[in-house]
Amino acid sequence: xxxxxxxxxxxxxxxxxxxxxxxxxxxxxxxxxxxxxxxxxxxxxxxxxxxxxxxxxxxxxxxxxxxxxxxxxxxxxxxxxxxxxxxxxxxxxxxxxxxxxxxxxxxxxxxxxxxxxxxxxxxxxxxxxxxxxxxxxxxxxxxxxxxxxxxxxxxxxxxxxxxxxxxxxxxxxxxxxxxxxxxxxxxxxxxxxxxxxxxxxxxxxxxxxxxxxxxxxxxxxxxxxxxxxxxxxxxxxxxxxxxxxxxxxxxxxxxxxxxxxxxxxxxxxxxxxxxxxxxxxxxxxxxxxxxxxxxxxxxxxxxxxxxxxxxxxxxxxxxxxxxxxxxxxxxxxxxxxxxxxxxxxxxxxxxxxxxxxxxxxxxxxxxxxxxxxxxxxxxxxxxxxxxxxxxxxxxxxxxxxxxxxxxxxxxxxxxxxxxxxxxxxxxxxxxxxxxxxxxxxxxxxxxxxxxxxxxxxxxxxxxxxxxxxxxxxxxxxxxxxxxxxxxxxxxxxxxxxxxxxxxxxxxxxxxxxxxxxxxx
Amino acid sequence: xxxxxxxxxxxxxxxxxxxxxxxxxxxxxxxxxxxxxxxxxxxxxxxxxxxxxxxxxxxxxxxxxxxxxxxxxxxxxxxxxxxxxxxxxxxxxxxxxxxxxxxxxxxxxxxxxxxxxxxxxxxxxxxxxxxxxxxxxxxxxxxxxxxxxxxxxxxxxxxxxxxxxxxxxxxxxxxxxxxxxxxxxxxxxxxxxxxxxxxxxxxxxxxxxxxxxxxxxxxxxxxxxxxxxxxxxxxxxxxxxxxxxxxxxxxxxxxxxxxxxxxxxxxxxxxxxxxxxxxxxxxxxxxxxxxxxxxxxxxxxxxxxxxxxxxxxxxx
Numbered sequence: 001x002x003x004x005x006x007x008x009x010x011x012x013x014x015x016x017x018x019x020x021x022x023x024x025x026x027x028x029x030x031x032x033x034x035x036x037x038x039x040x041x042x043x044x045x046x047x048x049x050x051x052x053x054x055x056x057x058x059x060x061x062x063x064x065x066x067x068x069x070x071x072x073x074x075x076x077x078x079x080x081x082x083x084x085x086x087x088x089x090x091x092x093x094x095x096x097x098x099x100x101x102x103x104x105x106x107x108x109x110x111x112x113x114x115x116x117x118x119x120x121x122x123x124x125x126x127x128x129x130x131x132x133x134x135x136x137x138x139x140x141x142x143x144x145x146x147x148x149x150x151x152x153x154x155x156x157x158x159x160x161x162x163x164x165x166x167x168x169x170x171x172x173x174x175x176x177x178x179x180x181x182x183x184x185x186x187x188x189x190x191x192x193x194x195x196x197x198x199x200x201x202x203x204x205x206x207x208x209x210x211x212x213x214x215x216x217x218x219x220x221x222x223x224x225x226x227x228x229x230x231x232x233x234x235x236x237x238x239x240x241x242x243x244x245x246x247x248x249x250x251x252x253x254x255x256x257x258x259x260x261x262x263x264x265x266x267x268x269x270x271x272x273x274x275x276x277x278x279x280x281x282x283x284x285x286x287x288x289x290x291x292x293x294x295x296x297x298x299x300x301x302x303x304x305x306x307x308x309x310x311x312x313x314x315x316x317x318x319x320x321x322x323x324x325x326x327x328x329x330x331x332x333x334x335x336x337x338x339x340x341x342x343x344x345x346x347x348x349x350x351x352x353x354x355x356x357x358x359x360x361x362x363x364x365x366x367x368x369x370x371x372x373x374x375x376x377x378x379x380x381x382x383x384x385x386x387x388x389x390x391x392x393x394x395x396x397x398x399x400x401x402x403x404x405x406x407x408x409x410x411x412x413x414x415x416x417x418x419x420x421x422x423x424x425x426x427x428x429x430x431x432x433x434x435x436x437x438x439x440x441x442x443x444x445x446x447x448x449x450x451x452x453x454x455x456x457x458x459x460x461x462x463x464x465x466x467x468x469x470x471x472x473x474x475x476x477x478x479x480x481x482x483x484x485x486x487x488x489x490x491x492x493x494x495x496x497x498x499x500x501x502x503x504x505x506x507x508x509x510x511x512x513x514x515x516x517x518x519x520x
Numbered sequence: 521x522x523x524x525x526x527x528x529x530x531x532x533x534x535x536x537x538x539x540x541x542x543x544x545x546x547x548x549x550x551x552x553x554x555x556x557x558x559x560x561x562x563x564x565x566x567x568x569x570x571x572x573x574x575x576x577x578x579x580x581x582x583x584x585x586x587x588x589x590x591x592x593x594x595x596x597x598x599x600x601x602x603x604x605x606x607x608x609x610x611x612x613x614x615x616x617x618x619x620x621x622x623x624x625x626x627x628x629x630x631x632x633x634x635x636x637x638x639x640x641x642x643x644x645x646x647x648x649x650x651x652x653x654x655x656x657x658x659x660x661x662x663x664x665x666x667x668x669x670x671x672x673x674x675x676x677x678x679x680x681x682x683x684x685x686x687x688x689x690x691x692x693x694x695x696x697x698x699x700x701x702x703x704x705x706x707x708x709x710x711x712x713x714x715x716x717x718x719x720x721x722x723x724x725x726x727x728x729x730x731x732x733x734x735x736x737x738x739x740x741x742x743x744x745x746x747x748x749x750x751x752x753x754x755x756x757x758x759x760x761x762x763x764x765x766x767x768x769x770x771x772x773x774x775x776x777x778x779x780x781x782x783x784x785x786x787x788x789x790x791x792x793x794x795x796x797x798x799x800x801x802x803x804x805x806x807x808x809x810x811x812x813x814x815x816x817x818x819x820x821x822x823x824x825x826x827x828x829x830x831x832x833x834x835x836x
Binding site for chain 2: 031033038039041042047049050130131133134135136137140186189190204205206207208210226228230231232233234236237238240241243244246247367368369396397398399400401402403404415416417430439440441442
């Protein structure tokens with residue numbers, strides 16, 4: 001038995017030692033540890049499309065214009081001020097003086113030009129060093145970026161677009177250090193250099209990304225010494241780490257844990273509605289959905305309150321359309337479709353379907369911004385059954401789902417949209433303008449209304465916010481009447497943090513602004 | 521022996537090429553492509569076409585495969601489509617973490633499994649034997665992610681004895697103690713199913729061996745019971761046990777995915793899942809090749825151990 005016994009003793013000792021090591025050692029003062037739901041892909045916001053990468057990368061780099069802490073209205077960032085030409089084609093930015101990148105090189109007009117042109121100009125010397133997935137989506141309308149002098153830069157557009165300032169708040173519009181891109185080449189995305197409140201320190205794959213504070217940050221003195229971002233996919237693990245003090249902050253708490261966290265004295269739970277919309281798309285070109293009454297009936301048939309209350313546990317707010325309520329472009333008079341199965345049945349009968357009909361609903365198993373797609377769709381399925389519409393649910397993996405939606409064969413489909421800011425142009429135009437029909441753009445409901453198209457177009461031509469707001473309100477009223485989707489909810493983001501975390505707010509853009517935090 | 525080894529190692533080449541062809545085909549046949557997933561719901565046709573060309577995905581599948589194979593022949597597994605990193609370095613780095621976890625789990629399951637099996641076989645129908653049978657049933661039938669979460673809730677959340685996830689403390693950690701503390705829960709979780717399999721098999725084989733004539737002879741010539749059980753019994757029962765341990769080693773290396781995900785262990789399993797979800801062909805190929813290679817090498821090692829255990833087995 002001797003060898004076996006020796007092994008057992010050895011194992012017991014070794015593993016016992018492990019158990020004796022202090023488990024969740026308290027973090028050193030000044031170090032914030034954040035739990036992410038997935039590992040960042042890379043840290044160059046121009047080269048990523050996912051939320052987690054952006055949330056980390058945007059601590060390092062900044063944009064010319066940005067948002068205040070509470071809203072997504074555009075305010076100065078790296079640009080001090082700007083002017084827009086009368087024809088809406090030239091945006092001239094006066095840049096902030098004396099700002100330096102983390103590598104010591106100066107922030108100037110050349111850096112702005114390089115940061116944008118590397119994405120859109122195939123001849124640019126940085127173009128081959130990266131892949132820029134949204135170059136066309138964000139900057140397809142940019143003809144040139146011109147350096148007027150070292151602190152003045154001008155964007156020349158191909159056609160007027162009033163939401164261009166909102167576009168420049170996107171991660172893809174971040175200003176990078178040209179010196180660093182030259183130095184690191186294709187690896188720049190793994191160790192970005194910007195002007196932001198934190199600078200890149202280290203990245204241990206699968207374990208953590210560490211950012212150190214930028215002591216010379218131009219906006220305010222950063223109180224944290226460093227931030228550690230840890231990817232923890234499993235919800236229970238993330239929660240356990242927070243409750244045992246190994247994490248200071250988690251975002252995206254699953255709805256089922258919200259109640260538990262709210263009543264836990266060790267942590268604070270935060271909620272904030274985000275610039276997001278979850279909708280059930282309807283194929284507007286396909287029978288029987290080409291009849292407006294059918295689409296309205298579907299809207300009346302769905303019990304949105306129940307979905308938000310029971311499935312999302314309060315982490316959603318009812319939606320009356322694509323635009324986020326209480327923002328400048330929203331129509332305050334707009335009411336969500338009430339839950340009225342009786343009216344739904346009547347409308348279906350009027351449209352010639354007194355006994356309902358059968359259809360299919362495509363649902364992704366998960367996906368960015370999709371909340372709880374299968375559970376939500378299951379409620380919708382039973383709601384529709386109650387008014388005579390028999391729905392077959394087809395769940396798909398995210399990648400397969402997106403490819404399938406381009407077939408234009410969909411009847412009903414569940415999808416969501418994170419616009420990143422409140423400008424109605426960033427959500428209504430891509431999702432509902434007829435020029436954006438899939439596969440050209442993301443209008444997967446194949447919705448087309450000429451009056452609506454024209455209103456959106458007009459709203460792009462003027463930069464007068466009041467006029468734009470008026471045009472968008474008219475457009476939203478058309479939408480509610482046309483009912484091209486079943487409007488469901490806007491996500492209420494959640495975060496939970498330890499009591500020692502002070503001064504943190506969730507941002508409606510879904511950005512994670514940990515630079516405002518100080519530790520008690 | 522040397523010729524046998526050389527032949528086995530040469531056979532690796534067609535095996536790995538075959539594996540890579542299958543992985544390539546499966547990823548290409550599954551609906552959705554990397555561009556679709558990278559661009560998400562906001563994709564425009566123009567962005568999709570440009571990115572597809574940038575990544576070389578506009579070429580026919582066989583051209584893509586041959587191009588990939590050409591790079592591999594020169595020791596270059598390419599860059600991940602999704603993370604933009606060199607695949608080989610990334611996979612090897614993650615494989616170390618998997619080796620640590622799977623190695624510990626294998627050590628645990630082999631030691632405990634054989635000990636339990638031998639003990640049960642020498643005292644059939646005793647309390648220990650029946651307990652071990654019940655535990656085995658439990659161990660074999662519960663899913664590892666469930667056991668992992670239960671262990672986490674008990675030992676990390678309720679008792680606060682062990683950290684819940686990760687490989688080292690988030691900041692300022694490192695060192696052997698830190699690693700062991702983080703390793704304990706995932707290793708036990710991963711080992712649980714294997715322990716039961718090895719224990720049941722050891723018990724059955726030992727029972728059969730202990731009934732052999734040479735065991736009676738050993739007892740008759742006065743060998744102490746411990747010697748009878750271990751030297752005459754266990755050593756002769758080891759061949760099937762080693763086979764199963766070999767299979768388990770492969771299973772632990774490739775099957776650590778769930779455990780790694782639950783405990784945020786930075787291993788090759790989590791990397792491979794991310795790669796599959798992103799349809800990142802070079803990355804998945806890299807992961808699969810490394811896992812397949814280790815699987816084949818473990819099998820080879822098992823065959824060599826046979827010869828060592830049983831002098832009648834010789835390879836020419």
